[in-house]
Amino acid sequence: MATGHAEEPVVRLRHPWRWVAVAVIGVYAAVLVKFLVTNDALRWDLVSGYLFEESILRGIVTTLEVTVVAMVLGVVLGTVLAVMRLSENPVLRWTAGIYVWFFRGTPILVQLLGWYFLASVLPEISIGVPFGPDLATWSTNTVITQFMAAILGLGLNEAAYMAEIVRAGIGGVDKGQSEAAEALGMSPVVAYRRIILPQASRLIIPPTANETITMLKQSSLVVVLGMLDLLGTAQAIYSRNFQQIPLLLVASIWYLAMTTVLTYGQARLERRMSRGTPGVAVRTRKSTIVRGGAR
């Protein structure tokens, strides 16, 4: 009878492989926990002792300073380069193209060291008429400090990546938008400022936040300049007490804490940016994660 069948109980599909996965991962997790807890060489007492140690905290400040200043330089110069690449002027287009080609095509470590050792080929930096008299001159060694070399190395490299991000953002705005702006009598500058850039920024900000997170970790490369950033300080300490892993754990905990805060901020920023376009925030966040992994 039909009514009888309609009331029959339903047996849901079972997922036995999920339980297998739980078992396998559970075993490995247990092994990892046992290693972390019972291995005395990890010296958790040292880790907690150094976590808020004064020199470590100073290292964090240096890391944040380098990250912020290099990112600001990267974003500003990157935007200029992107506008140059989209210019109708072929000379500007080419100049920006060559810049991006060079700074993306050489390792960042090489660039950092190159700036640091600039004095060996250019002992003096001067402002004046090219091939003419100088107005002011400085010794390169006093201008290119460790911090300056770090900013130039990281910031100029970042500008090349930001140029591509900004260019893609501007290119991602529908062509009808600039036509509508032009048809309303807006000059190119006004159309850029009022119509194109606000919309492009929605496409630019998620990958830029991603670049900031990358920069925070990448800034640890400045240890090759002997800078005492977070990693540099940890290295300086373990060169004295030979407790490498505990101090690398200290640095890792701080890097993780900082990237976690930035990732949270990024997600909130994206939600705010999606004004007027429902659904965009979710899509861009996924694509950012994919892009971050590829880099």
Next chain:
Amino acid sequence: MNTLMVDARAVRKVYGSHEVLKSVDLEVHRGEVVSFLGASGSGKSTFLRCINHLERIDGGEISVNGQLVGYRRANGKKYELHRSQIALARRDVGMVFQRFNLFPHMTALENVMEAPVSVQHRSRAEVRAEAEALLERVGLADRQDHYPSMLSGGQQQRVAIARALAMKPALMLFDEPTSALDPELVGEVLDVMKSLAAEGMTMIVVTHEIGFAREVCDRVVFMDDGVIVEEGTPAEVFERPQHARTQSFLSKVL
């Protein structure tokens, strides 16, 4: 007194090796409503875009309101204008697009207020009152704080018309304004356009709406393959088309 709003002479436009416009001549007088008909690819939208220099013409010349479009005439030569000078000239010409092209990061009201504030530098309070009146006129007073993504196609297109009118143009160009709309939304946009025509606005409308052309327009222009094949009053063109190409087009759409 010069009553000529648009004066196009021997206008040519070429994309690569394809001649989209082959010597198009057109005169539109102040207060006239002219519709352009023709199959897609006949060059009618391209011609419309040439009138406010969204496309650069490759031959001939166009004047709007007595002013040469895109060039300055001096010493028997035409000097190309800078983009900001072209922008200045465009303030007199309103344009409505097939895909609306509203600014998605601004509300309906902000869309309408944008150009008078950022281009003409008029006071926000004054512009706001005018923009509210314009939105009311197109029947969207209650939607002024909605973003374009929250509006239907017909509502978006009416906001787009209000946005163009905010610059107080002397000429309005409509590029297939109802082609991207669901059939039941076409009427509300055409109604706004009809009221605009009734108030004496000079309008050039590229459209597939034969009913609108017949009822509202003073003149119908039929284009095919980059040339104007036939033009005349709606009665002349629709009832007694002279050309075989016009006849065959009308037999398909009527």
